[in-house]
Amino acid sequence: MKIVLLGPPGAGKGTQAEWISAEYDVPRISTGDMLRDHVARQTQLGNLARQYMNEGKLVPDDVVIQMMRERLEEEDCRDGFLLDGYPRTLYQAQALDEAGGLDLVLYLDVGDEEIVQRMSGRRICPRCGEVYHLVNDPPKVEGICDKCGFTLKVREDDKESTVRKRLEVFRLQTAPLISFYASKDILRKVESSGSIEETTANIRTVLEDLEG
Template identity: 35%
Template sequence: MIRIIMLGAPGSGKGTQAQLLSKYFLIPFISAGEILRQEIKKNDKTKNYIQNTINKGKLVKNSFIIQLIKKKIKKKKYCNGFILDGFPRTIEQAESLKKNINIQYIIYLKIKHDSIINRIQGRLIHEPSGRTYHKIFNPPKQKNKDDITGELLHKRKDDNKKIILTRLKEYEKYTKPLIKWFRKEIKKNKIKLLEINSNKSITDINKKIIHYINNFKK
């Protein structure tokens, strides 16, 4: 069983690496952002709240996303492991997760903020699956089409410079302290933390992560 948390600022490549690791280790990945987008489509009661929060570049309430993630990971599909992308993003979320499951690996992708803006502005997404692409760094095989379904890719509404800057402020406020929290946790528990420069190529980063995890599996 492998349980991985992907940490990093918006645009650091968490989603791309989660998808690649999912294929390699044959475990599903869970995208917190995709869960919220699905919730928008199926739940009229919370649709406006989620949409307005995301469009402002803010984080949804801890209690709200914690409930959705807990419900998700209880499904049989995830009993043999998973990769979490976009959760936890706060210490409160991490503490809640810790009470329910044992996480083995934390992969922290580090990147400078000026590089993030260029990355996010070129990002494309396949909304039904959550698969992500980039016009330059990770282009689809056919222009603007998902590699698997052939369906059209879209640019997220919150992938514009103004909202990106707000999201980065939220990251500095809530997620940066979370990384320090995890560094303390690895001393208490058997959690492994890999910090990696995500300015490298997608392939190089992926190889390093796989090598790191495989070494500890032996």
């Protein structure tokens, strides 16, 4: 089964990707992991990507596409794969289509206000790295880490203004992808505003329908 998993930041893609990968025994492939692997191995593509990354620039589509083509030709992808957060652009989607196509595109559908609540409620301990959530997993003492007693902080990425900006960028980037995959009738929107377990159950229903 060849699957792409899309969704806004804070939609829970990582958690659901782990479940799909384990449940259906397909490798989970993310652009970030792939880039880091190439850079660490100092491949030709990795060295090229590192130049852009060191300058704080996005790695060009052509470089990422070539990396992905090579990755999908590896033996563990023969019976399927799960792409987490790829493609990000219409050009990448078209290249992926030319390389063999997909069975399914899952879009984790969560409203902006729910995303803002999820992400802006996160607190992290700068000393030990423990993560909390003001609503879903609060510390025992407000603002204090349970494990080490250090003062909790809000990551810059989790501030409401930052989250809203990221969502705006995501919606603009993703709209063409949604139209592209909807036109091929392989896009399935999955209600993901509930709990992790509810989202997993919704995904399971879609995948079971696909298997017939």
